[in-house]
Amino acid sequence: MKIVCIGSGNVATHLAIAFKRIGAELVQVWSRDRRSAEILAALTKAKAITDWKELDLKADCYLIAVKDDAIPEVAAHLKDVSGIVIHTSGATDMKVLAGSPAGYGVIYPLQTFSKTKAVDLTQVPLCIEADQPQVLEKISAIAHLISPLVSEASSEQRRVLHLAAVFACNFSNHLYALSSQLLEQHQLKFDLLKPLILETAQKIQSSLPADVQTGPAVRNDQETLKNHMALLSGSPELLNIYEVLSDSIKKMHL
């Protein structure tokens, strides 16, 4: 299978390397930034291109992993290709690829990628969608090459998944950041919280999060809630977050 990778950021890098590893041929890596294209091309034995005129039109699959707002512009350059066009965005409707002559669809990897940290893609859920059943079949086969966790999701469902991921991951990470600031202000090391953070994430791998909720709000422990709010009286922003989330916990459980 011949793949052209459009983009050279975190998602592009992890996917391109995963496809290369299972034996796919990465023919080209396109990026606006030549240096970045060359780095990923070198890693995957592909050719780096920055000019659309150089695009190989005969690949089996054009994998778009660029910023969401750049997808329409990229898609406009793929109107003459003979392969399937696939984007990888959680928040972008599949229809942005309409007009791709050989069909189009989505492979959305539900994971957070950093260039410096290896991710085992075989553990990453891939949500797929396609414009027609035959293309869905092909995209499913392509996705299964890198992960067994392949499931269908419509553009609307994918939007909800993306939003749910913001709650579960982006917001959780920010709560970690707020707690690390709080500890720093009191000469305490964030290291102290790391095992607890990991255990909290591990617990919900086998239990429903609502079933393992702990803390003063779910116990309706007024004394501790009052003490915590008093401790936060000098930080209106943290106090507001504390109240909003504690109220939400009470609402869910009481």
Added chain:
Amino acid sequence: MKIVCIGSGNVATHLAIAFKRIGAELVQVWSRDRRSAEILAALTKAKAITDWKELDLKADCYLIAVKDDAIPEVAAHLKDVSGIVIHTSGATDMKVLAGSPAGYGVIYPLQTFSKTKAVDLTQVPLCIEADQPQVLEKISAIAHLISPLVSEASSEQRRVLHLAAVFACNFSNHLYALSSQLLEQHQLKFDLLKPLILETAQKIQSSLPADVQTGPAVRNDQETLKNHMALLSGSPELLNIYEVLSDSIKKMHL
């Protein structure tokens, strides 16, 4: 070393078993609830008691792991003991134990315990405090028996740690619960988010959370923020949480 365990809940169970495992002698387990005292006593080859009159006054250490608001009442029954009195609460001042004749202090394990899930206590940070240097030395030695991660924290620092743990863990877990509800409403499985949740918690084991923040708020991606808020327009509670946390992320990073 002879230990009397006061309490038979999650924390009491994990600590008593850990001390038993390293060779300490659990002489008694006290609980208001006989059945619960008997279960933990059987696990640790101790004697179950419910009547304070039966309390062995000659143990080396009285470990209190009961609900925060029950600690003063329990402490009042320990005025004639010859061993150190130690509570295990994050939110309770050490002084609640004042009057213990052989000295007193705290061992606060920073972890979330469920009876049904084993926790490796050697990976759990223990924050200790004592009323006097010689007692601190003894408590430090006792704590080191079950974990190498022992550090000192004053009652005020422990309060802050407990509060920070609420942000990093109780609130994160609630965000997991909200996202699982959101997915359920759209016929999507919470399983899809589990690898992402775990990776988010793993990432901050070696990076500062503020340095690895991702998502639309930190990118100031107005388009996605607008779309997410539109998706939440029917859920005022989630919308409010979304706005409060997104604003807090922007404030920290922009």
